[in-house]
Structure formats: structure tokens, C-alpha cells
């Protein structure tokens with residue numbers, strides 16, 4: 001009987017979402033290679049994934065994963081504090097720490113969990129030491145950071161996206177908070193623009209705070225061997241705790257928190273998102289390790305990606321699309337309504353190009369968009385097809 005009530009509620013909510021063009025469906029996608037997929041029986045060029053360097057299908061990444069699968073099995077079968085922490089996890093953590101020039105790194109099953117664990121560690125340290133602390137969070141931070149901060153024991157304030165004067169006022173007006181943690185992303189996932197790291201570095205000179213920086217979309221794209229935007233700008237020291245995901249440019253899965261030895265050891269002891277979850281399968285740790293080796297040894301894909309990004313962004317700037325400015329491979333074309341975003345995606349689909357409309361609640365109402373993502377594996381021909389198709393799509397919109 002109770003279940004029937006919940007079914008009625010579910011049907012009403014789903015109808016409501018459908019009528020507002022916000023109902024979501026999963027699309028069944030079969031990858032063919034790093035940049036092509038089968039979708040509803042037809043082949044498409046994939047302009048919707050975060051596979052910036054095509055590493056999902058890199059032979060060395062696949063070979064390392066296969067070796068680890070045979071040697072260590074398909075899963076970890078326990079949390080890291082029981083029997084889930086295996087040699088590939090330890091090796092990947094050491095490699096990440098060297099590559100990020102961090103004192104230590106901790107691997108987790110996903111980037112979502114890594115952000116929760118990092119936030120939970122700050123909160124637990126504050127509570128356990130009886131210090132009054134708060135988070136200051138950029139409004140456009142990823143849901144994993146927002147959820148983590150909301151669910152933490154620490155108070156928080158949200159500042160408008162990249163609005164450093166407002167952030168400065170908040171920092172100065174700490175009132176009861178003795179310690180403040182600024183939470184932001186180096187490249188924002190839905191807008192593709194960058195945090196003002198130089199401005200944050202200046203602020204840090206006058207207002208002490210700890211910086212938690214999510215480098216999910218900067219990893220593999222910026223910095224020496226793809227080690228991120230802070231490294232690219234010579235601002236590694238600015239970042240107290242960095243989070244990266246292995247699920248985007250690294251082409252596999254998992255999340256990583258980088259920080260001091262004391263912070264990482266505290267995470268292992270205090271962060272519920274780490275302690276109470278079965279560890280990342282060892283083969284995924286081996287895949288992440290191999291992906292970083294590839295990035296260290298092969299700079300050309302990153303250079304090609306950046307060249308493609310510059311070309312696409314400059315061509316689109318000549319047209320009438322409203323492109324959010326930036327230098328990242330996330331190129332959002334804001335169209336406004338959900339139906340317009342859907343129509344734009346359909347128009348590209350009819351030309352063999354796969355993109356997805358991004359709608360509320362992922363982005364604010366009225367800013368629905370086509371989120372185009374570029375990969376070093378896209379051919380020149382595919383890039384030209386994208387540009388021409390977008391030109392045509394706009395003409396007929």
C-alpha cells in the first residue's frame with residue numbers, strides 16, 4: 001500500500017518533468033573507439049564525452065588494466081582500511097604525488113567521493129579540534145562539492161561565480177569563523193571557464209584561507225604532463241588540497257585527493273566517503289597509473305587538443321552562437337530554453353555528431369546549452385564538420 005503511494009508520487013513528478021521538457025533518459029551508447037560511438041544503430045562522432053586525450057582506448061592503458069585484472073582480480077572486495085588497499089593503489093598514489101608535486105595522494109572510487117572525502121576531512125578536523133571554520137564556495141561548483149559542503153558539519157557561504165571582490169568581503173567578514181576554506185574548480189564543468197587563480201593568490205596574501213581546488217577538467221589539458229591549471233600558472237603553492245578525477249582525461253575511473261601527509265592521513269582516518277566504501281578496483285588504479293605515464297611520455301596529444309580548442313573557439317566566435325569564453329575543451333553554446341538546446345542537439349545528431357543538451361537543474365534556468373567537448377582524437381575533418389554543422393544549425397534555428 002505504501003509502495004503504491006510512492007508510485008503515484010513518482011508518476012506525477014515524472015509527468016511534471018516531462019511537461020517542462022526536463023525529463024531525463026539514459027541513452028544507450030556503445031563506444032567504438034575513443035571518439036566514435038554507436039547510438040540507436042548509427043555511428044556518431046562523439047562531441048559529448050570528457051575523453052580529452054582519448055586515453056580510454058590507449059593501448060598502454062588497456063594493457064596495464066588487463067595485467068592488473070589478471071593479477072589482482074576484478075574488484076577490491078573490501079574497503080581500504082580492511083583488505084581493499086592493494087599494490088596498484090599504493091603505486092598509483094605515489095605516482096600521482098610525484099606528478100602533482102604534492103606531498104601525498106589518496107585514491108578513491110570516484111571523483112564524487114574524492115570531493116566528499118576532502119570536504120569531510122576539513123570538517124572533521126575543525127570539529128575535532130574545536131575550531132570554528134567555514135567553507136566559501138563558488139556558486140558554479142560541481143554538485144559533488146555542493147553536496148559535500150551542504151552535508152558537512154561546517155557552515156558555508158556561496159559567492160557569485162568567480163566574483164573575487166565578494167569573496168574578499170566574505171573573507172574579511174569572518175565574524176565567528178577562525179578558519180576559512182575556499183572551494184572552487186580550476187575549470188568549471190558546465191561553463192568551461194577558469195577560476196581566477198592569480199586573483200586568489202593575491203587574496204591569499206592578505207586574507208589567510210585554505211584552498212580546495214577541483215582540477216577535474218584541467219587535468220590532462222593544462223600544465224606539465226597535464227598536471228593541471230595551477231601547475232601551468234606556476235601556482236602549485238596556492239593549492240592546499242587538490243582533487244582530480246581519473247574519469248575524464250585519464251580515461252578510466254576513480255578520484256584522487258592530493259595534499260600534505262597530515263591532511264591525507266587525516267582523510268584516511270576521518271573521511272566517511274573513504275572509510276565506508278569498497279575500494280576502487282585495483283585494475284582501475286593500474287589504469288590511472290598508466291594514463292599518467294602516457295601523459296608524461298606523450299605531449300603531442302595535449303598540444304593537438306589545445307590547437308583544436310583554439311581553432312574551434314575562434315571559428316565559433318565569428319558566428320552568432322553565444323559561446324562562453326575560455327581556453328578549455330569544454331565549449332558551451334548557450335541557447336536559453338530547454339527546447340532550443342534540444343533542437344540544436346537534434347540538428348547536430350542529424351549530421352552524425354553527438355552532443356547533449358544540458359538543461360536545468362544542471363545549469364540555471366534560461367541558460368540551457370549545448371556542451372561540446374573536444375578531444376585530441378578528433379580528426380581535422382571531424383572538426384570542420386562540427387564547425388560547418390554549427391554554422392548551418394544556427395542559420396536554420
Ligand SMILES: Cc1ncc(COP(=O)(O)O)c(C=O)c1O
Pocket residue numbers: 110111112113115142144185188189214216217245246247254255
Ligand atoms: C568538476 C567535477 N568534479 C567532480 C566530478 C565527479 O567525478 P567522477 O565522475 O569521477 O565521480 C565531476 C564529474 O562528474 C566534475 O565535473
